[in-house]
Amino acid sequence: MRIGVDAREICGAATGAGRYLGGLLKEWAIDRDARAHEFVLYAPEPIALALDARHVPTRTIPGSPGTWWEQVEMPRAMASGHLDVWFAPAYTAPLWIATPTVVAIHDLSFVAHPEWFRLLEGARRRWFTSQSARRAAAVVTISEFSKRELIDRLDVPAARIHVIPPGI
Secondary structure (H helix, E strand, O other), rough: EEEEEOHHHHHOOOOHHHHHHHHHHHHHOOOHHHHOOOOEEEEEEOOOOOOOOOOEEEEEEEOOOHHHHHHHHHHHHOOOOOOEEEOOOOOOOOOOOOOEEEEEEOOOHHHHHHHHHHHHHHHHHHHHHHHHHHHHOOOEOOHHHHHHHHHHHHHOOOOHEEEEEOHH
């Protein structure tokens, strides 16, 4: 299986989602079952993680790693990638792709506490995350609490949510 991965979060200083993805990639690199698959990383700049490029190639798609890059630039590059699955490790995924998507949604703080976010940033996060979750073939989250939040706040069917606690 050829799995495309949004690797923006491991460019430069890794975010929490970047550390999550970095841990997954390191484990997938040594796991015998995972090595049967090809992981293709898509990033706007070189990634800040040492990986075996023979098993985990990176496609650099220049640009600013924001919403435009995710929704327009990255899908253009993915179109020629012959991907079987797309993995989005940080809440949102391209919305208009035919490739089945798995999206990791770690929490819904921007839904539960909109006051913690600037108006437009909170609205952007809520809309793109809810649309990504609704379109995804599967949603990965870190706890039963977050699963309940996804069901209650975003109306994601329980059968599509997989609780996988962080940690190796």
